[in-house]
Amino acid sequence: MAQAKTQQLTRSTQPHPEFLWHSGKLVPWEQATVHVTSVVWTAVSAVFEGIRAYWNASQQELSVFQLDAHMKRLAQSMKLMRMADNITTAHVRQAVLDLLRANAFREDVYVQPLVYFAEGIPGYIGVLDRPVDVLITARPSPSTLEDEGGVTAGISSWARIADNVMPPRAKALANYQNSRLVPTDARVNGYDQGIMLNQAGKVTEAASSCVVLIRDGAAITPPWSAGILESITREALFTLLRNELRMPVQERDVDRTELYIADEVLLCGTLMEVKPVVFVDKYTVGDGQPGPVTRKLQSLLLRAARGEMPAYAPWLTAVYGARRPAVNGARRAAVNGTRKLATVRARA
Ligand code: PMP
DSSP, X not given: OHHHHHHHHTGGGSSSOSEEEETTEEXXXXXXXXXXXXXXXXXXTOEEOOEEEEEETTTTEEEEETHHHHHHXXXXXXXXXXXXXXXXXXXXXXXXXXXXXXXXOOSOEEEEEEEEEXXXXXXXXXXXXOOEEEEXXXXXXXXXXXXXXXXXXXXXXXXXXXXXXXXXXXXXXXXXXXXXXXXXXXHHTTOSEEEEXXXXXXXXXXXXXXXXXXXXXXXXXXXXXXXXXXXXXXXXXXXXXXXXXXXXXXXXXXOHHHHHHOSEEEEEETTTEEEEEEEETTEEOTTSSXXXXXXXXXXXXHHHHTTOOGGGGGGEEESSGGGTTOHHHHHHHHHHTOOOOOOOOSXX
């Protein structure tokens, strides 16, 4: 009995979580299938989000970080792809919470909702208003905000995709062919990360994170129009920089050589969180150690995300709330109570 309980509590450390979300309902991981014609080409036009949920052990609460901002960006990506609105972000939002409860996670988690054209429609054929379907997976992903080390970066020889080619502000799977080339190339050349320039030779972003530099008491970062994803972490850091560190933020074009002479450089994104960059193209950034502003941002972001800074409570959505004391019970309730969510027409 005691052993069964332990197994339940440690469920999420299994190779995969018990449930994923597909096509309007919670599905046991092993039973989630799609028809073979749905794979490969369908993915070309799929859009997705990467979301983190943070576990607070003392509050026994799991909180999704910036859930509404992620839903807003998902709606933007769907609109850019001209997807039909048979699935709303209100539906996806609820499904994310239901999935987290169903898996009874008691640790930091990474959640990935993916919206794709249903019915195996080839992704390279122009489609208008075809219905979409949703797949959501969630997996344990411990925060690295307390890690001490920094990373090295090189300017990639691959340029960032442009808004008139494949819009970077759409979080579309296909864009990640550009992203995938970059870290592979960086590693071949002995760096941890690659930073891309745009066609004008200005700094854009890394493969899955944005770039911020600290120079003479200001935080500087390329604007959306440089060709970057509209990063939610970057926005959160702006708020922390302004409110907590009283540091001005400048969104403007950045030359690659500015990275070489910056006091600090950091990469930020949902999965990566905040990562100090200590060398760029083998130029030492600052003194070659993670800098004080980056360190402070790491600590502030972690405290805010874990629900330890009341001022930032609006950034968080509690997963368990009143269900908290009975996590396993909550999981069962979530599974039993799953509605086959009806098709909703109005986009959230
Ligand atoms: N740029 C790209 C290309 C990304 O994939 C990500 C990760 N989503 C980011 C930037 C950072 O965005 P966010 O802070 O919203 O995760």
